[in-house]
Amino acid sequence: MAVPGFQDLMRPVLESSASGERVISEVVQELEDSMGLSEQDKTSMLPSGKQTRFSNRTHWAKSYLIQAGLLKSTGRGKFTLSGEGRKVLEDGPRKIDMSYLEQFPGYVEFKTRKRKSVENTPDKSKTSFSADENTPDEELVAAHLEIENQLAVELISRLREVSPAFFEEVIVALLLAMGYGGATEDVGRTLGQSGDRGVDGVIDQDPLGVDQIYVQAKRYAEGNHVGAGDIRDFFGALNLKRASKGIFFTTSRFTPDAERTASDLGSRIVLINGHKLARLLIKYNVGCETRQMLELKVIDEGFFEDER
Numbered sequence: 680m681a682v683p684g685f686q687d688l689m690r691p692v693l694e695s696s697a698s699g700e701r702v703i704s705e706v707v708q709e710l711e712d713s714m715g716l717s718e719q720d721k722t723s724m725l726p727s728g729k730q731t732r733f734s735n736r737t738h739w740a741k742s743y744l745i746q747a748g749l750l751k752s753t754g755r756g757k758f759t760l761s762g763e764g765r766k767v768l769e770d771g772p773r774k775i776d777m778s779y780l781e782q783f784p785g786y787v788e789f790k791t792r793k794r795k796s797v798e799n800t801p802d803k804s805k806t807s808f809s810a811d812e813n814t815p816d817e818e819l820v821a822a823h824l825e826i827e828n829q830l831a832v833e834l835i836s837r838l839r840e841v842s843p844a845f846f847e848e849v850i851v852a853l854l855l856a857m858g859y860g861g862a863t864e865d866v867g868r869t870l871g872q873s874g875d876r877g878v879d880g881v882i883d884q885d886p887l888g889v890d891q892i893y894v895q896a897k898r899y900a901e902g903n904h905v906g907a908g909d910i911r912d913f914f915g916a917l918n919l920k921r922a923s924k925g926i927f928f929t930t931s932r933f934t935p936d937a938e939r940t941a942s943d944l945g946s947r948i949v950l951i952n953g954h955k956l957a958r959l960l961i962k963y964n965v966g967c968e969t970r971q972m973l974e975l976k977v978i979d980e981g982f983f984e985d986e987r
Contacts, residue, residue, distance in 0.1 A: 685736035689775040696760040739814040747786035831957035856963040892924045899931035907936040
């Protein structure tokens with residue numbers, strides 16, 4: 680089965696506390712087993728890699744139940760059933776979700792606080808967590824990925840509009856930002872009109888330029904893919920320069936024949952298509968910049984650990 684949505688976990692989390700105080704980490708393990716999750720579902724991680732998806736959703740189910748007053752927090756990761764929560768277990772529906780929680784004043788107050796907090800942000804942006812499966816953490820990650828995907832598309836679109844010379848400069852700047860060439864001055868340069876057929880740039884890997892990486896950069900429109908002939912031409916140019924390393928960049932894609940040709944020629948030529956290029960530009964802040972950073976606050980459990 681797929682990892683249950685956090686609303687699907689509200690009733691099971693509430694039921695887990697029927698016998699007394701519980702620790703959320705133990706409840707996560709119990710529910711994993713009782714709900715028949717596969718090993719793959721148990722180990723499915725959030726994009727951050729810091730928490731499993733099931734654990735994250737179980738924690739959010741617990742949080743919403745606490746806001747509604749059906750559970751009471753009793754300490755670090757601990758909770759117990761409230762009187763109202765016991766009534767829900769006895770008389771409530773088999774499925775508890777956010778719509779059901781609307782009847783409880785604590786949950787309504789929580790939603791009002793959250794809405795006012797959003798309305799008071801400078802950009803007046805609105806955030807809604809209406810999906811049955813996704814937690815706010817997952818919605819935030821999804822929003823970030825959507826923004827990044829749009830940025831990647833825009834970067835490639837812009838690169839297709841610039842001059843070939845500027846595109847070559849961008850590629851060299853990217854390689855330097857990635858750490859190729861070290862800290863020596865003039866370790867990366869475009870070759871431009873120098874007559875170096877099949878080679879657009881070079882990165883010196885040592886101060887004397889003994890070890891070098893040669894670069895080919897094709898600024899192609901979508902649908903105009905790099906073919907095997909382009910790869911063979913680049914390979915020939917590398918041979919003429921007695922070079923052992925080459926990187927072929929394009930704003931489009933490589934045909935299957937081109938990929939096969941590069942593979943058959945050995946590991947000397949690395950292929951970077953438009954998708955990979957955009958991701959590298961974003962990762963190393965070339966052609967883009969950070970506009971805003973968000974700090975996500977969580978409870979410091981250690982702070983409350985010694986409370987008497």
